[in-house]
Amino acid sequence: MTAPTDSAQPKTAIVFPGMGPSTFAEVGKFLMLDPFARKRLAEADEALGYSVFDALRASEDDYSEATQVAFLVNSMASADRAEQELGLVPDLCVGPSFGQKAAAAYVGSLPFPDVVRLTAELARCEHTYFTEQYQDAVTHTVVRTPRGKLDEILSEFDARGEWYDFSGYLDDGFVMVSLREKELDGLKHRISQVGGYSMYTMVPAVHAPAFTELRRRAAEEILPRYAFTDPKLPVVTDQDGTVITSADDLRTMMLDTFDLPIDWPKVVAALKTAGVGKLCVTGPDNLFHRLDCTKRNFEVVTVGPGARRARPARGPRPR
Structure with missing residues (x-):
């Protein structure tokens, strides 16, 4: 029997999840105890000029600047662990919703310190926008x-x-x-x-077509300060599953997140078409690895806070 060619082997995609509700106890413990997180946290502190951990501890907002940076840190740290301990070498990258930021760093379109600064700037921009418009x-x-x-x-x-x-x-x-x-x-x-x-x-709302002004502010006031480069891995957009390979397309994807809905089933379809058979979800995720369409189509491995070892995904529990 003829041995299968490399092209016939199932591919692997790395998935950086979107943000969900979390407590300081959960996030802070991981930041302090995980060696990969401590290293990334030190880089984030240096990039911003303040202690992200201290700011996180003082924050009462689920989506504050410090909370968003901490989520980015933990997601990247989880990818570092997956590479070192699981030997992860992905063929494609996906970053639904907030996960786009970690994806941009992972594929090398922006250095990690730049993504930290970009995350903080966008968080401030969003705060100002929702203070002025769509407050409710x-x-x-x-x-x-x-x-x-x-x-x-x-x-x-x-x-x-x-x-x-x-x-x-x-x-x-x-x-x-x-x-x-x-x-x-x-x-x-x-x-x-x-x-x-x-x-x-x-709170505040996300990914709504009504938020074109927020997109404009990010496009004109923030992103021009960052020099994106072509990603080293193909990236699957979370809006429609398009596979992108250029800096311009990745920048557009990051702007699309402000005023276009995410469509995870289209991402799943694109990954299947690309020959992906395994997903490695790296970061604090309570959603994407549990979705039926994810579990039905892929072998799923989770690495991150609450995922101390590779384990099969379980379904969501409404609350």
Whole structure:
């Protein structure tokens, strides 16, 4: 029998997850005890000129500047561990939502210290934007809600002239919707009525087509200060699964995150088309490795806080 060629071997993709709710105890412990995290944390401190750990400890905001930088640090540290302890040599890279930042550093489009500074600057930009506009916007995640039923609920918003945007498509019946906070309780009630479940709510909102002004500010005021280079690995965009290999396309992907929804099923389809059979999810992840469409299509390994050894992914539990 003829031996399989290299091209026939399943490929591996590294996935840097998006941010989710976490406590200082969880994040801080990893930052202090994990040797890979301590090294990355020292680089982040030097890049910003202050102690990220101290700022994180003092922060009360789930998505503060320090929280975002700490998430980036832990994600990169997890990738370092995966390379050293698991021998990870990925063929493609994915960074859904906030994971784009770690992805940009990992593929060498920006040096890690630059990504740290970029993360901090974008966090400040977002804070200013949401202080001035869409102060009451949130992004709510619902699961086990058939699209037809959700469309019926949102048609009620249309009838009342209420704003909403789709911010993410995660799996079948699993979506992110941005809306005014005053409408949140009513949405939760209607979701429950049709047999769906409400999960978490993000403040401020993310990935909404309404946020074109936030994209403009990032494009004109922040990103021009950073010299992107072509990625050393192909990157799969989280908006539509396009495989990109140029600095310009990667920069565009990072801008698209402000006003385009993520579409994880399209990412999954693109990875399957590319011949990927294994995903290594590196970083604090409570979502992407647990999605049914992820587990159904790939061997999944998680490395990061709460993932002390390679283990199979489990399904999500609505809360």
